[in-house]
Amino acid sequence: MSDRQLLIPFRSNLLPQIFCDTVVVGSGVAGLRTAIGLGDRSDVILLAKEALDLSNTSWAQGGIAAALSPDDTIDGHVNDTLEAGAGLCEPDPVRLLVQQGADEVRRLLGWGMRVDRDNAGAPALGLEGGHHHHRILHTDGDATGTELARCLIERARALQRLRIFDRCFALDVLVDRRRGQRRAAGVLSWHPRHGLQIIWAKAVVLATGGCGQLWRETSNPRVATGDGVAMAWRAGATLADLEFMQFHPTTLYVAGAPRHLISEAVRGEGATLVDRQGRSIMDGVHALGSLATRDIVSRTIIRHLASTGESHVLLDARAMGSDGFRTRFPGLARMLGGYGLDAGRDLIPVHPAAHYFVGGVRTDMDGRTDLPGLYACGEAAATGVHGANRLASNSLLEGLVFGARAAEAILADDSPQAGPFTIVHEVEATERGELDLSDIRSSLRSAMWRNVGVERSGARMQDVLGMFDFWNRYAMERVFDAPDGWEVQNLLTVGRLATQAALARTESRGTHARSDFPDTSEAMAGHFLWRSDAAKPAWSPVGQLACTRVGST
Ligand SMILES: Cc1cc2nc3c(=O)[nH]c(=O)nc-3n(C[C@H](O)[C@H](O)[C@H](O)COP(=O)(O)OP(=O)(O)OC[C@H]3O[C@@H](n4cnc5c(N)ncnc54)[C@H](O)[C@@H]3O)c2cc1C
Missing domain, CATH: 3.90.700.10 (Succinate dehydrogenase/fumarate reductase flavoprotein, catalytic domain)
Structure with missing residues (x-):
C-alpha cells in the first residue's frame, strides 16, 4: 500500500488559509449533532462533499431506536444490542448509547422533529429485526432520515458562529509533527470554485459516514466512500473492526x-x-x-x-x-x-x-481518537457499540449520542491550537499507463462483492489482495486533481484494510461469515486495531476498546 501521509503535493503558504476552532467533516446526523452541540460557543466550519442532505442519514427509513415506551426498559434495549453484537459489543458504550440515546431523542422531539404518533398522541413505536420490544420512532412511515436531516439542518443553519461549506471535499487531516509530537491541526479541502484551501482548527471531527460504495450491491448513496477512515489512516490514527460490514x-x-x-x-x-x-x-x-x-x-x-x-x-x-x-x-x-x-x-x-460499516476510526466514549485533536463519530467511528453486528435503528441514535459527546469533549479541551505552520509536501507521482478510474472503481466493487461479501473465504480474499497490489500500482501512486480520483484512492485504502481484517479474523461472528472458518472462536472475542505505522494489527480484548481516554495519550 502507498505510505503517503497526504494524497497530493502542496505548499501551505501558497494556498488560501481559513481559521476556526473546530472543523466538522460531514453533514449527516453525527456531524450536524456535533456542530449543534458546539453551538455558538466556538467558531465552527462544517463541510459536506455534496449537498448537505445527501447522506446515509437522509436516506434512513425505518427509524430511531429508543426505550421510550413505559413498558420498555434501558436493560431491554441494552440486551438486544448486546445479543445482535455477537459477543463483541463494548458494554459501557452500549449502556451509554441506550441511556443517553433516550434523552437525545426526547431533545429532538423538543427541537421540532416530527414523528408518527398513535391515537393518544404519543410517538408510535415500531418493531424491527433483533428487537424484542416496539421501540422504533419513525416519520411518515419510512422517511425518518429526511425529517431528521431537515430538523438538524434547520437548527444548524440558525447558529451564528457556524459556517457551512457544502460541495467542499476534505482530502486530508493536517498533522503537526513538529517537536516529536502529533496533533491534528486542520484539513486540506477542495471546492470546485475556490480550489484547494487549508482550514486550520484546534479540533477536527470526522463524521464522514460509511463506505458502502466499496461493494457492487449497496443501499448507500454515492458519498459513502470511506473518506474519513482513509484520512484517519493516513494521519496515523488507529482503526478498528474493519472486517465487519453489515x-x-x-x-x-x-x-x-x-x-x-x-x-x-x-x-x-x-x-x-x-x-x-x-x-x-x-x-x-x-x-x-x-x-x-x-x-x-x-x-x-x-x-x-x-x-x-x-x-x-x-x-x-x-x-x-x-x-x-x-x-x-x-x-x-x-x-x-x-x-x-x-x-x-x-x-x-x-x-x-x-449497508452499514461497523468498523471505523477507534474512539473513546467522547469521540476522541488516539491522535490528539482528532475526533470521529457516527458511522465513521468504531466505539464498539455495535459489536460484530449492528442492531437495527441503533445508528441514527449513535450519531446523536456520540456527536453530542464529541462536542462536549471539544469544548472542554483547553490545549492550544497547533496551526498555522508551513507544510511543504512533495509526492513522487508515477505516470505509468493510461488509467480508467471508473473501470478501477467498478472492478474493485465487483471483487469486494464476490470475495469479501456476505460469505468470505481465505483463498478468495488472498486473490483479492493480489488485485489490490495491481490496482495500487496504477492508482495509489498517482496524483489526482478532483474528487473522483481521491475517492478511488480512499476506496482502495479502506477496501484493502477491510480485506486484510477479514483474513485476520479466522472465525465466523456477526456480519463476518467465513466459509472456511464457520464456527465462532472464544479466542477471538476482541478487536483488531490497525495503524499505518505498525506492520501488524494489535489486539484489544472486549471491554477495553473504548473505555479509556484514548485521546489523552
Ligand atoms: C438506505 C438506508 C437506510 C437506513 N435506515 C436506517 C434507519 O432506519 N435507522 C438507523 O438507525 N440507521 C439507518 N441507516 C444507517 C444510518 O443512516 C447511517 O449509519 C447514519 O445516518 C450515518 O450517519 P453519519 O452522520 O455517520 O454519516 P452520513 O449520514 O452518511 O453523512 C456523511 C457525511 O459526510 C460527508 N462526507 C463524506 N466524505 C467527505 C469528504 N471527503 N469531504 C467532505 N464531506 C464528506 C458526506 O457528504 C455526508 O454529508 C440507513 C442507511 C441507509 C443507507
Whole structure:
C-alpha cells in the first residue's frame, strides 16, 4: 500500500488559509449533532462533499431506536444490542448509547422533529429485526432520515458562529509533527470554485459516514466512500473492526435499478421472505423467522440463492393490502410503484446489499481518537457499540449520542491550537499507463462483492489482495486533481484494510461469515486495531476498546 501521509503535493503558504476552532467533516446526523452541540460557543466550519442532505442519514427509513415506551426498559434495549453484537459489543458504550440515546431523542422531539404518533398522541413505536420490544420512532412511515436531516439542518443553519461549506471535499487531516509530537491541526479541502484551501482548527471531527460504495450491491448513496477512515489512516490514527460490514437482507432487485432499501420495518409489520414457490426461506432457521438479525437473514438468502441458482428471493407483504402498505410506508409504495410493483398485490424481488460499516476510526466514549485533536463519530467511528453486528435503528441514535459527546469533549479541551505552520509536501507521482478510474472503481466493487461479501473465504480474499497490489500500482501512486480520483484512492485504502481484517479474523461472528472458518472462536472475542505505522494489527480484548481516554495519550 502507498505510505503517503497526504494524497497530493502542496505548499501551505501558497494556498488560501481559513481559521476556526473546530472543523466538522460531514453533514449527516453525527456531524450536524456535533456542530449543534458546539453551538455558538466556538467558531465552527462544517463541510459536506455534496449537498448537505445527501447522506446515509437522509436516506434512513425505518427509524430511531429508543426505550421510550413505559413498558420498555434501558436493560431491554441494552440486551438486544448486546445479543445482535455477537459477543463483541463494548458494554459501557452500549449502556451509554441506550441511556443517553433516550434523552437525545426526547431533545429532538423538543427541537421540532416530527414523528408518527398513535391515537393518544404519543410517538408510535415500531418493531424491527433483533428487537424484542416496539421501540422504533419513525416519520411518515419510512422517511425518518429526511425529517431528521431537515430538523438538524434547520437548527444548524440558525447558529451564528457556524459556517457551512457544502460541495467542499476534505482530502486530508493536517498533522503537526513538529517537536516529536502529533496533533491534528486542520484539513486540506477542495471546492470546485475556490480550489484547494487549508482550514486550520484546534479540533477536527470526522463524521464522514460509511463506505458502502466499496461493494457492487449497496443501499448507500454515492458519498459513502470511506473518506474519513482513509484520512484517519493516513494521519496515523488507529482503526478498528474493519472486517465487519453489515449486509442488509432486503434491497430491491430490479435489473438496472438502484438497490433501494426495503426497510426492515416492512418485516416488522409481518412481511415474510419466500422463494419462487412461495415457501418461507426462514422457516426452521431462527425463532424470529424473517425478523432474525440481518446477518442471519442475509446469509440465509445468499445460501438459498447459491443452492438454487436464482438471482433473488421475494418479500411477501401482501397481507398488509395495498392501502395498508401505502398508509404505513408511503415512500416505499411510491418507489415500488415506479417499477410497476404494488406491495399489496405483488411479491417484491429482493437481494442483500452492503449497508452499514461497523468498523471505523477507534474512539473513546467522547469521540476522541488516539491522535490528539482528532475526533470521529457516527458511522465513521468504531466505539464498539455495535459489536460484530449492528442492531437495527441503533445508528441514527449513535450519531446523536456520540456527536453530542464529541462536542462536549471539544469544548472542554483547553490545549492550544497547533496551526498555522508551513507544510511543504512533495509526492513522487508515477505516470505509468493510461488509467480508467471508473473501470478501477467498478472492478474493485465487483471483487469486494464476490470475495469479501456476505460469505468470505481465505483463498478468495488472498486473490483479492493480489488485485489490490495491481490496482495500487496504477492508482495509489498517482496524483489526482478532483474528487473522483481521491475517492478511488480512499476506496482502495479502506477496501484493502477491510480485506486484510477479514483474513485476520479466522472465525465466523456477526456480519463476518467465513466459509472456511464457520464456527465462532472464544479466542477471538476482541478487536483488531490497525495503524499505518505498525506492520501488524494489535489486539484489544472486549471491554477495553473504548473505555479509556484514548485521546489523552
Ligand atoms: C438506505 C438506508 C437506510 C437506513 N435506515 C436506517 C434507519 O432506519 N435507522 C438507523 O438507525 N440507521 C439507518 N441507516 C444507517 C444510518 O443512516 C447511517 O449509519 C447514519 O445516518 C450515518 O450517519 P453519519 O452522520 O455517520 O454519516 P452520513 O449520514 O452518511 O453523512 C456523511 C457525511 O459526510 C460527508 N462526507 C463524506 N466524505 C467527505 C469528504 N471527503 N469531504 C467532505 N464531506 C464528506 C458526506 O457528504 C455526508 O454529508 C440507513 C442507511 C441507509 C443507507
